[in-house]
Amino acid sequence: MLLDPKTIGQILVLTVGSHIVLSFLRTTRGSGLIRGVVIALIVVFGALLGVARWLGLSELQFIVEGVTGFAVVILAIVFQPELRRGIISLGDNPLLSRVIGSRAKDVVDEVASACVSMAKRKRGALIAFERQTPLDPWTQTAQRVDARVNRFLLDSIFHTDSALHDGAVIIREDRIAAAGAILPLSENDRLAQSVGTRHRAALGLSEETDAVVVAVSEETGLITVCQNGKMERRVLRDELGAVLRSRLGGDDDVKAGKDGRHAGGRFHPVMKFLKGLIANPGQKAMALAVGVGLFLLAFRSIRTSKEYTLEVRVEAGEDAKLTPTRGILRIVLPSRDLHLASPRSGDSIMIDATAAQADLALVGGELGGVLIVTDDWVGTEKNVRPGEITWGVDRPIRGLDVDLRTPGGFLAVRVERYDESAISPTLASFGGGTAAGSPLDSPVEASLIGIQTPIGAELDTASVEFNPGVVTVRGPKEDVARLTENPALLAFEPIDLSRSTGTGFVVRLVPDREAMEARQLGEVMLGEELFLRGRLLPRETVVGQLELEVALVSFDAAAGDAAPRFLPPTETVTAFVKTRGLISDGIDESLQTTMRLEILQFVRENARVFVDTERAAASPGLRTEVEVGSLDPLWRASLGPLFGAAKENPGASLRLELDESDRTVALTRAPEEKGQDE
Numbered sequence: 001m002l003l004d005p006k007t008i009g010q011i012l013v014l015t016v017g018s019h020i021v022l023s024f025l026r027t028t029r030g031s032g033l034i035r036g037v038v039i040a041l042i043v044v045f046g047a048l049l050g051v052a053r054w055l056g057l058s059e060l061q062f063i064v065e066g067v068t069g070f071a072v073v074i075l076a077i078v079f080q081p082e083l084r085r086g087i088i089s090l091g092d093n094p095l096l097s098r099v100i101g102s103r104a105k106d107v108v109d110e111v112a113s114a115c116v117s118m119a120k121r122k123r124g125a126l127i128a129f130e131r132q133t134p135l136d137p138w139t140q141t142a143q144r145v146d147a148r149v150n151r152f153l154l155d156s157i158f159h160t161d162s163a164l165h166d167g168a169v170i171i172r173e174d175r176i177a178a179a180g181a182i183l184p185l186s187e188n189d190r191l192a193q194s195v196g197t198r199h200r201a202a203l204g205l206s207e208e209t210d211a212v213v214v215a216v217s218e219e220t221g222l223i224t225v226c227q228n229g230k231m232e233r234r235v236l237r238d239e240l241g242a243v244l245r246s247r248l249g250g251d252d253d254v255k256a257g258k259d260g261r262h263a264g265g266r267f268h269p270v271m272k273f274l275k276g277l278i279a280n281p282g283q284k285a286m287a288l289a290v291g292v293g294l295f296l297l298a299f300r301s302i303r304t305s306k307e308y309t310l311e312v313r314v315e316a317g318e319d320a321k322l323t324p325t326r327g328i329l330r331i332v333l334p335s336r337d338l339h340l341a342s343p344r345s346g347d348s349i350m351i352d353a354t355a356a357q358a359d360l361a362l363v364g365g366e367l368g369g370v371l372i373v374t375d376d377w378v379g380t381e382k383n384v385r386p387g388e389i390t391w392g393v394d395r396p397i398r399g400l401d402v403d404l405r406t407p408g409g410f411l412a413v414r415v416e417r418y419d420e421s422a423i424s425p426t427l428a429s430f431g432g433g434t435a436a437g438s439p440l441d442s443p444v445e446a447s448l449i450g451i452q453t454p455i456g457a458e459l460d461t462a463s464v465e466f467n468p469g470v471v472t473v474r475g476p477k478e479d480v481a482r483l484t485e486n487p488a489l490l491a492f493e494p495i496d497l498s499r500s501t502g503t504g505f506v507v508r509l510v511p512d513r514e515a516m517e518a519r520q521l522g523e524v525m526l527g528e529e530l531f532l533r534g535r536l537l538p539r540e541t542v543v544g545q546l547e548l549e550v551a552l553v554s555f556d557a558a559a560g561d562a563a564p565r566f567l568p569p570t571e572t573v574t575a576f577v578k579t580r581g582l583i584s585d586g587i588d589e590s591l592q593t594t595m596r597l598e599i600l601q602f603v604r605e606n607a608r609v610f611v612d613t614e615r616a617a618a619s620p621g622l623r624t625e626v627e628v629g630s631l632d633p634l635w636r637a638s639l640g641p642l643f644g645a646a647k648e649n650p651g652a653s654l655r656l657e658l659d660e661s662d663r664t665v666a667l668t669r670a671p672e673e674k675g676q677d678e
């Protein structure tokens with residue numbers, strides 16, 4: 001529990017209240033009835049309330065709680081006189097009596113003055129001050145007076161001619177309650193024989209009650225004050241007022257007489273108050289215990305509500321944690337073969353928790369829950385009531401009343417077995433090598449793939465191949481179905497190109513993060529690891545365009561004179577010169593131009609565009625396909641130092657590509673020579 005100032009303040013108030021009640025119960029010694037009734041009621045009500053709470057008997061609890069208020073009112077009415085006296089006895093408090101005690105002071109002065117006057121005239125008197133113990137037993141058998149205390153009235157009561165002079169006067173608060181009261185005689189053996197009945201009666205009452213009794217001797221005129229079974233004799237007339245005040249101030253420790261306190265009168269009220277604080281420690285400890293107990297009772301009883309958001313997290317098998325964790329609704333599945341189809345792991349669930357303040361204080365800002373799923377839930381949707389979930393934080397807390405913020409107030413939980421499927425993804429599944437977001441379409445620095453001259457490069461999708469093999473995916477039925485339909489939901493892991501990877505690379509496939517986040521895929525497991533194997537090539541660029549003459553070539557040497565004869569073609573064709581990895585975009589433009597010119601020069605001198613006469617013969621009179629001779633490996637040896645090591649790179653190339661519209665030429669047969677006909 002939090003010991004904040006509010007809590008401490010409330011406990012203090014309850015402790016003071018308990019102390020007042022306990023003091024009250026103690027003071028009504030003469031009325032054991034009220035104590036008995038109060039204690040019996042507390043025990044009975046407390047027990048009933050406890051049992052009702054424990055067993056959840058809400059109707060009984062309701063009635064007991066309701067009746068408690070009535071019981072207090074009825075008690076107050078029935079015991080009104082006792083309560084009144086009890087409340088008045090609070091005036092004994094030295095500070096309070098200072099505030100409200102001016103009357104008390106007058107009473108004492110009046111009594112003291114009457115006693116002194118009677119002592120001087122040797123008139124016998126016996127006056128008892130009622131304090132906390134009611135003196136009813138003695139007033140009831142005496143003459144009721146009920147007059148304001150007054151020295152002359154006292155004097156005349158004890159006048160020998162007075163009908164009331166025999167017996168004692170009893171003073172209650174500021175009034176003479178009775179006169180002619182017969183007090184109990186002390187049976188103290190140690191009293192001298194000479195002590196007469198008046199003085200024995202004075203001592204006797206002081207033994208049985210907390211009353212302060214003054215006796216004036218008819219014989220000697222001496223004044224005696226009795227309290228707590230002790231007799232102080234020969235009280236000086238001048239000091240009687242002070243002695244009485246000190247006795248009636250409630251300070252039992254004051255001993256009249258030799259120490260001269262009478263001269264000073266009484267203690268300072270603040271001192272008395274402070275002494276009062278440490279006096280009677282047993283009762284104060286009990287008051288504190290009652291105060292703390294009442295506070296805890298209220299703290300545990302007052303129920304409040306609080307809103308929490310919990311994240312669903314799934315665990316399975318024996319490793320699952322079975323105690324609640326802050327902010328998490330843990331759903332524990334019986335085995336790893338199962339998965340939670342709904343709610344999905346990561347979902348948020350809103351709940352309202354209503355509980356005793358004490359319990360919510362334990363929970364603090366975050367609540368957690370554990371739901372244990374059994375095998376028979378598989379394949380069926382079960383509506384879980386909040387009561388079936390163990391709520392708490394770090395440990396279960398009983399009695400939390402939780403409402404789920406879902407229509408119907410329950411959590412619909414569906415558990416499925418994992419599904420399995422084999423898929424064989426193709427490159428097309430990934431949108432080729434240039435799919436947006438795919439790491440494969442990033443331009444690759446030539447330096448990273450072993451070409452010294454930095455050049456732009458892109459993935460040649462034609463050269464990308466998959467590792468052979470089929471991938472088995474395993475997961476929730478719907479996810480597996482989605483993946484089978486659209487393997488592109490598998491994504492590439494980022495490629496980290498390094499010199500050691502050269503132009504080849506291997507990429508692992510994983511479920512696509514965006515697809516996961518878009519909830520297209522939940523928890524897919526790959527049966528085997530799936531790899532993509534690819535090769536990186538520098539980007540191909542066009543160096544220039546050439547008009548080339550077409551030559552006639554016969555590859556069939558054995559044909560000799562038998563070969564068909566054609567006239568050399570009169571047409572030319574357009575060819576594009578294309579390179580990879582030879583001219584980088586990054587270098588100086590004039591240098592690029594020089595390099596281009598060198599390449600074009602080389603191609604003009606070495607390129608061969610030809611028609612194979614053997615093949616052309618097969619289609620006489622038609623347009624015939626033109627072919628291009630290979631420039632490789634000739635160009636690697638022939639290009640000058642400008643091209644440096646770039647031309648040694650296996651990824652670099654130089655090739656000739658004919659214009660699509662210009663790939664054929666018309667051939668005409670040569671006229672037959674005479675000699676041949678013969």
Ligand SMILES: Nc1ncnc2c1ncn2[C@@H]1O[C@H](COP(=O)(O)OP(=O)(O)OP(=O)(O)O)[C@@H](O)[C@H]1O
Pocket residue numbers: 124125126165166167168181182183184185194195196197198199200201216217218219220
């Ligand atoms: N039980 C009693 N309750 C009240 N007053 C009593 C009681 N017994 C005696 N008295 C009073 O005491 C008077 C008798 O006093 P007695 O002489 O026996 O006692 P004492 O102690 O010697 O007093 P004193 O010194 O005044 O003579 C009675 O007249 C009566 O007023």
